[in-house]
Amino acid sequence: MEATATKPEVATSPLAGYSEAIAFVAMTLVFIIAPAFAYPVFLMKVLCFALFACAFNLLIGYVGLLSFGHALFFGWASYVSAHAAKVWGLTPELAILAGTATAAGLGIAVGLLAIRRQGIYFAMITLALAQMMFFFAVQAPFTHGEDGIQAVPRGRLFGLIDLSNQTNMYATVLVIFLACFLLIYRIIHSPFGEVLKAIRENEPRAISLGYKTDRYKLMAFVLSAGLAGAAGATKAIVFQLASLTDVHWTMSGEVVLMTLVGGLGTVFGPVLGAFVIVSMENYLAEFGQWITVIQGVIFVACVLLFRRGIIGEIANALRVRL
Numbered sequence: 001m002e003a004t005a006t007k008p009e010v011a012t013s014p015l016a017g018y019s020e021a022i023a024f025v026a027m028t029l030v031f032i033i034a035p036a037f038a039y040p041v042f043l044m045k046v047l048c049f050a051l052f053a054c055a056f057n058l059l060i061g062y063v064g065l066l067s068f069g070h071a072l073f074f075g076w077a078s079y080v081s082a083h084a085a086k087v088w089g090l091t092p093e094l095a096i097l098a099g100t101a102t103a104a105g106l107g108i109a110v111g112l113l114a115i116r117r118q119g120i121y122f123a124m125i126t127l128a129l130a131q132m133m134f135f136f137a138v139q140a141p142f143t144h145g146e147d148g149i150q151a152v153p154r155g156r157l158f159g160l161i162d163l164s165n166q167t168n169m170y171a172t173v174l175v176i177f178l179a180c181f182l183l184i185y186r187i188i189h190s191p192f193g194e195v196l197k198a199i200r201e202n203e204p205r206a207i208s209l210g211y212k213t214d215r216y217k218l219m220a221f222v223l224s225a226g227l228a229g230a231a232g233a234t235k236a237i238v239f240q241l242a243s244l245t246d247v248h249w250t251m252s253g254e255v256v257l258m259t260l261v262g263g264l265g266t267v268f269g270p271v272l273g274a275f276v277i278v279s280m281e282n283y284l285a286e287f288g289q290w291i292t293v294i295q296g297v298i299f300v301a302c303v304l305l306f307r308r309g310i311i312g313e314i315a316n317a318l319r320v321r322l
Contacts, residue, residue, distance in 0.1 A: 019315075019318075019320035019321055019322060020185075020267060020321055020322065023267075023268055023322055024181075024185075027268065027271065028178065031043070031047070031174055031177075032174070035167070035170055040166045040167070040169070040170045041166070041238070041239075042278070042282055043170065044169065044170055044173045044238045045235070045238070045239075045278055045282075046274055046275050046278045046279075047173050047174060047176075047177040048173065048177075048231050048232075048234055048235040048238065049231070049235075049254075049255075049258065049274040049277070049278055050177060050270060050271040050274035050275065051176070051177050051180050051181070051227065051228075051230065051231040051234070052070075052074055052228050052231035052232070052255055052258075052274070053255050053258040053259050053262065053270030053271070053273055053274045054180070054181060054184050054227070054270045054271065055070075055180075055184070055223075055224050055225075055226075055227035055228040055230075055231060056070050056224065056228065056255045056256070056258075056259055056270070057259045057264065057265070057266075057269070057270045058184055058187065058188070058220065058223065058224045058227070059220060059221060059224040060256075060259065060264065061259070061264050061265035061266070062188055062193060062196045062197055062200060062220070062265065063196045063199060063200055063216075063217055063220045063221075064199070064200035065115075065118075065122055065217065065220075065221070066119075066122065066123045066256075067122070067123065067126040067221075067224075067252070068123045068124070068126050068127035068130070068249070068252050068253075068256075069110070069126035069127045069128075069129055069130030069131075069249075069252055070126075070130075070224075070225075070228055070251075070252050070255055071130055071134075071246065071247050071248060071249060071250075071251035071252040071255075072106060072110065072126075072129065072130035072133050072134075072247065072252075073103040073106055073107060073225040073226075073228040073229045073232065074103075074228045074229065074231060074232035074235075074246055074247070074251060074255075075133075075134075075137065075232060075242075075244075075246035075247025075248070075251065076099075076102055076103060076106060076133065076137070076229075076232070076247060077099035077100060077102055077103040077228070077229030077230070077231075077232035077233040077236075078099065078232035078233060078235055078236040078242040078246045078247075079099075079137065079142075079143055079149065079236070079242045079246075079247070080098050080099045080102040080233070081095045081096055081098060081099030081232070081233035081234075081236040081237060081242070082095075082149040082152040082236040082237075082240075082241070082242035083142055083149060083242075084098045084099070085152050085153055085154075085155060085236075085237060086149060086151070086152045086153060087142075091155055091156065091157070091158065091159060092154060092155045092156070092157055092163055092172075092237050093157055093158060095155075095233065095236075095237065096176070096230065096233040096234055096237060097233075098233070099229055099230070099232060099233025099236065100226055100227075100229045100230045100233055101226075101229075102229060103225050103226050103228060103229020103230070103232065103233075104222055104225055104226035104229060106133075106225060106229075107221055107222040107223075107224070107225025107226060107229075108218075108222055110126060110129050110221070110225070111217075111218045111221035111222055111225070112218065113125060113129065114126050114129070114221075115214055115217050115218050115221060116214065127249065127252070130247075130249060130252060131249060133247065134244070134247050134248060134249070137244060137247050138244065143242070143244075145244075146243075146244060148241055148242055148243030148244065149236075149241065149242040149243075150240070150241055151240060152236060152237065152240040152241060152242070153240070154169060154237055154238075154240065157172055163237070169237075169238060173234055173238060176230065176234055180227055180230055180231075181271075183227070184227065184267075185267060187223065188267065192216070192219075195211055195216050196216060196217075196220055198211070199211070199213050199216060199217065232246060254277060257273070257277060257295065257299055258270055258273035258274045258276075258277050259273055259309075260273070260299070260302065260303070260309060261273040261276055261277065261298065261299065261302050261309060261310065262274070262276070262309050262310055262311055263308055263309025263310060263311035263312035263313075263315070263322075264308075264309055264312070265312070266308075266309065266311045266312050266315060266322055267321075267322060268311050268322050269309045269310065269311035269312060269322070272310055272311055273309065273310070276298075276310075277295065280294065280295060280298070
């Protein structure tokens with residue numbers, strides 16, 4: 001007798017309908033009070049990478065496209081933002097917008113080349129293009145090669161708020177993160193997001209229903225690139241630096257790790273994943289190159305023990321959506 005497939009159990013917790021709202025409020029409160037217990041610069045780094053991971057998760061978690069070149073958008077947005085603030089003298093909000101727009105433009109160019117391929121072919125094309133732009137960053141005069149763009153002025157937000165003050169800078173980064181997080185949430189839960197999920201589950205069937213899947217995938221790719229760019233541009237202002245590290249292939253690997261550790265295809269998973277990885281890099285720095293080995297061990301442990309990621313396993317245990 002053939003076994004029949006059964007549908008996964010639906011969330012039955014009394015809080016299931018409000019789980020995401022409760023989690024968002026809790027996350028916001030944690031980030032608001034966190035500066036009283038942790039160094040603000042560390043928290044700002046967490047927020048920037050959390051946004052980067054959320055942007056990456058929009059593509060892999062809800063469209064099923066694995067990009068090995070997302071550092072391209074993160075890093076080049078960082079360069080453009082730093083250059084705009086330091087050389088062009090733009091205010092921080094305009095510098096961040098310039099970096100975000102650059103990342104979205106690169107997303108269109110890369111997406112048009114890569115989006116018609118799937119699986120490992122898509123991943124390899126994005127990696128190849130990212131590496132090409134990395135070598136361009138090494139040679140381009142305005143990036144200053146291995147020295148990077150240093151001493152980037154934070155400036156005044158809207159000409160009024162002095163971002164050299166750590167509290168003001170942290171509040172700005174938090175607002176940017178929450179705004180982009182809510183945008184991603186809205187995209188995921190919109191009719192557009194439902195089509196993306198349908199493409200992830202069964203693209204031929206989505207095509208048979210009349211959806212032009214390449215257009216949807218390109219739009220998702222550009223959105224993901226733009227949001228990753230917002231993270232990179234903000235990071236350049238926070239740390240007053242744009243360097244080759246931001247555009248190197250290892251940065252693409254880190255964001256994959258953050259997403260998988262936190263929970264692929266979950267709303268809050270990438271945020272927790274970013275916190276875990278950044279915390280490891282910050283507090284285990286004394287181990288030097290061994291950090292990579294430790295990260296590898298944690299990654300293997302998560303794959304074997306937490307197949308859905310940390311947040312994914314918690315959501316499954318509580319029967320709620322997170």
